[in-house]
Amino acid sequence: MVSQIQPINLHADRLFSADPKMRELSRALYKTVADLPIISPHGHTDPSWFANNECFKNATELLIIPDHYVFRMLYSQGIQLEELGIPRIDGGQVETDYLKIWRIFAAHYHLFHATPSRMWMDYVFSEVFGFTETLCLANADDYYHKINQQLNSDAFKPRALLKRFNIELLATTEGATDPLKHHAKIKADGLNQTVITTFRPDDVVDPNIPNFLGNIQNLAEQTGEDVHTWQGYLNALRNRRAFFRAHGATATDHGHPSALTADLSGVECEKLFATVLSGDASAQQKELFRAQMLTEMAGMSAEDGMVMQIHPGSRRNHNKQVFEKFGLDKGCDIPGRTDFVDSLRPLLARYGTEKDLRIILFTLDESVYARELAPLAGHYPCLKLGPAWWFHDSPEGMLRYRHNVTETAGFYNTVGFNDDTRAFLSIPSRHDVARRIDCRFLAQLVAEHRLTESAAFDLAYDLSYRLAKEAYQLTK
Amino acid sequence: MVSQIQPINLHADRLFSADPKMRELSRALYKTVADLPIISPHGHTDPSWFANNECFKNATELLIIPDHYVFRMLYSQGIQLEELGIPRIDGGQVETDYLKIWRIFAAHYHLFHATPSRMWMDYVFSEVFGFTETLCLANADDYYHKINQQLNSDAFKPRALLKRFNIELLATTEGATDPLKHHAKIKADGLNQTVITTFRPDDVVDPNIPNFLGNIQNLAEQTGEDVHTWQGYLNALRNRRAFFRAHGATATDHGHPSALTADLSGVECEKLFATVLSGDASAQQKELFRAQMLTEMAGMSAEDGMVMQIHPGSRRNHNKQVFEKFGLDKGCDIPGRTDFVDSLRPLLARYGTEKDLRIILFTLDESVYARELAPLAGHYPCLKLGPAWWFHDSPEGMLRYRHNVTETAGFYNTVGFNDDTRAFLSIPSRHDVARRIDCRFLAQLVAEHRLTESAAFDLAYDLSYRLAKEAYQLTK
């Protein structure tokens, strides 16, 4: 283990190929996109930050406790989640000394060598907070105090950071029955050209979600619809979609266990919905219901023009003990094999040629990039490919994405970058990684005479900025 | 989007690594194979071209309308197939102004950036038609007229192009009941050392094929066999195989949805065949019948020495609306996950050690390269690996193929390149891409001291020319 203090590893040429010709081209391309505004059309930041514009409180609370990328790695090496201050469901005791937690993180910073978390963190420390030395146990306290000091200043309030980060647009994600009061405040304060919401109806379409029936009831109260009939339920969803659009939403998001879709008859839908509401649905019936609901959502998108995002394939809460003690989103969601080609067929047979339908597909199963997703997106006008997602939102993951997808789908059936993060401070670093990797990929194509330099410059702009705006209909 | 006119991007070093050492080695290797004759042992050109030797008529008709790689990409970006002149099944109206269609293609040429279609097209425009400027809307009319003019000349007649392209051998593919009259004419004209057929019995072994029963009836009439008995049916197939061999065929081809094989008893076969003929077979029984027929075909190959090609894994006609309006082969065949290791077991248990059996396997599911196909081909004497296929017939696809297959299967269990195309004019460009990529791969091995230079030169020749001739038994 290295013990002496090291400078932060944030070289101007990081992530570019070592080959001098490719590096030079990468640099030239990157220079033209490095300072473009950030379009962040899919993410999980907390809208209350932008509504209330209060100071973030503490380095540990902001950078470690909510970041499952960070604490899962520490946990994998034997550090208990309690030691890291992760709140227990039962309110049981966990570490509350934030400095102590910060020191654990600092002492184990080497675990993150060559991971994207390390690259994002180093960027945040250097570019956002102005550190020049790599975090280690020796400087952990200094880091902690200096970060807290800065967080406490006006310059580090959420709205100031939005500006400093050059974020042109940021979409948060809210559940179907969220009252969107933070977004109402954001709108009242005139920030609604910058911060918008996204409609995520999983809570009211997935019978496996805890309190599903309560959510349905909530939906009834919010919309005045009789949600116990199939048509009333669909109307309630239409109603909420309109409500979300009124708060800026241009897109919906669907986080299903699989990409399965169905196209049942009206009668079958009514029957299945009744079974689901009865609470007696089998696992198979629940899966079928989710499948049917993806098709219904596609139908509504064809009506109201909202862009539909499908994020399938995560086996959530794989670690039973951690889930029971700490709840959701604790770094134990593990991807599984995911089929798209057969699964999407019913939806596409029904709505695949609708003129105004746009669906953006994401995957955690990279084996489908070249085999299924690129051929699908390279054919269906309604399908586009979202960027490399989650575990694959990384330099290697992005390179695999471009290498596997481009030859069949081209560039223009992809939609630019999503940061998909709740870690607000890391947003610039994530877009920076994506821009660098795209420039590197383009540079390789040019260096190997597979693309002209002039096309590469156009594409660098498109991939960094234009395609995201267009795909999410943010151009108005 | 670039608006000014650009030179065609067809650099002498295209597709070679940017690394100077590897590039130099690639160049040296490529120089020795660039002008070797073309062996095209598997493809879909129209034999009437070579039989009748008439001029091709029109740029659009030759280069766009039959090329599903091209029109699927335009369709994916919202251009209707009707606008591109793709004929409708119902004879409904589609665009007939070929210049107008050509202009649409030219205006959207940027969609093909970094795709193999673009690379093939640029080669055809430059090397076959002599253009020096990249196609764009500004020069679309000029392109169109100059291509048409050249197509109208003797030098661009099919047989002249066969010579000009230095094609030593070209195999077309015909269904089992095809009368092979074009091949008879080719033979009569003494061109049968250059253009041969391939026996593709899908029409009479896959009960899902439209008019399957009619095809069986046809088979009866052509062979005089009682095709309503299992043995009569098999004899009819033997008869047709002999007929194809008499027209030059050295190989068969099988395009099944999966690689499933079966080895049923004689009694079970008779019963299954009767069910299939009755038209009452379930989806499962049809799959089982195809599976049994792969094994039967392997048995016949062991008898008559025809090389058996298996091309599994395409989910055909995925876009229901397009299929219903425009029919087969419209760019909406999407690959799916494909198993080989369990699927081929029954066939291999029966015939896997037959001395004269040779089976060439292809896949659309690259995840099986290193996991299943290379270990299978690196063991069974009857199995060889076909080149990267369809969506993977591309620079990146070919590199993945070599990187994943070589360490376990070696080079000598692979069979050189197949262009698999109906786009006759692109054949030289496709072989050129394959030769360049193979030289690039070999150059890397040499540069990293994993292969001697002398072995690399031998292998460049083998991969470009010798292995294809040997694998398809074209050496007589």
Added chain:
Amino acid sequence: MVSQIQPINLHADRLFSADPKMRELSRALYKTVADLPIISPHGHTDPSWFANNECFKNATELLIIPDHYVFRMLYSQGIQLEELGIPRIDGGQVETDYLKIWRIFAAHYHLFHATPSRMWMDYVFSEVFGFTETLCLANADDYYHKINQQLNSDAFKPRALLKRFNIELLATTEGATDPLKHHAKIKADGLNQTVITTFRPDDVVDPNIPNFLGNIQNLAEQTGEDVHTWQGYLNALRNRRAFFRAHGATATDHGHPSALTADLSGVECEKLFATVLSGDASAQQKELFRAQMLTEMAGMSAEDGMVMQIHPGSRRNHNKQVFEKFGLDKGCDIPGRTDFVDSLRPLLARYGTEKDLRIILFTLDESVYARELAPLAGHYPCLKLGPAWWFHDSPEGMLRYRHNVTETAGFYNTVGFNDDTRAFLSIPSRHDVARRIDCRFLAQLVAEHRLTESAAFDLAYDLSYRLAKEAYQLTK
């Protein structure tokens, strides 16, 4: 084919990138690990070699006949196993002229171009036996005689080679009922700090193993337990684990067809075990029994601290004819698709957070690296990833492993290299390949400014030496 004699291709920079910057870094890193002692914590060498310390007899008998990597490739090109002296089960005649077999190997040495077997063999010929010319038919006899001459000397006795190869620790693998008499001799001779055993209970937990019931009977006799009750059977296994630990074992190994685990109730276990013992278990019940036994073994590892290795996914004896004639391990074990995320869930739900449990996972299905294994190992404290295995124990395979695994699991959830070989003489070459590839990977990260040089030097040591010792608890 090259006919003139060539020098052996064993360049000092082999396997490093051709890029000058990366090569220089690779060299610098490699220099610090090239001479580290070898830790070989998982392999299949014959313990009688080290117990008896007799001379190896013959080049063919040592290097060809037991090496299924070698003879499967020759077999794939039409050479019969009988011609290679592979013993038949029925004692039928096979070639016994070892020089003649050696000549066949030499004449076909080109088949191994760019395979790991070729690289290992060239290293053995050059570094172990001192040859300078590449093996070919012309020098085959000379090679054969010089190897035999050297094998006959004291310097080439197994214990001398252990020292010469700088092997600090070597683990062999024995079945649960093996009396371990060779290891007793090794211990008596004081070599038990260097050569240890590993507990592999497949023979007594997998009902598909030939003579499974006989093995259970054997277990009863060795342990005095009533193995016909579920608890007696488990106790017998505990007993054997202790016996193996007394002969140095720190680990167990499990070679199941799949990674399926189960967590049945005690009553269900008793019933299932009775069915299995009755010999009437269905294929499904046998799979369920293996699944339950993986969970039981994890439970015992949590008790006794033995490191559990799971090697799933090989479809054994795929070639029926070869299996029937020649038996197990004849190069016809073919990998298949393997799921981990759902399969391991029952075991992990039961024991996944046990403090003293350590499980090392291996795979033959590379599609799970980034999708399943890295996320699992990057979360569960009990899970670590074994190195690239079997067909993937190769330069390309190792690179794919690092590129796919590192960003999510980091380096410290991996366990260094395993050679997994029965080819004793190739052990240094295999570790050399692994060290070179790891240095190459680290060099790339440094050259692209994704890792500091100082971290890379630490990691080169860790990956080459420290992690293996720690993961297999060899540090005492």
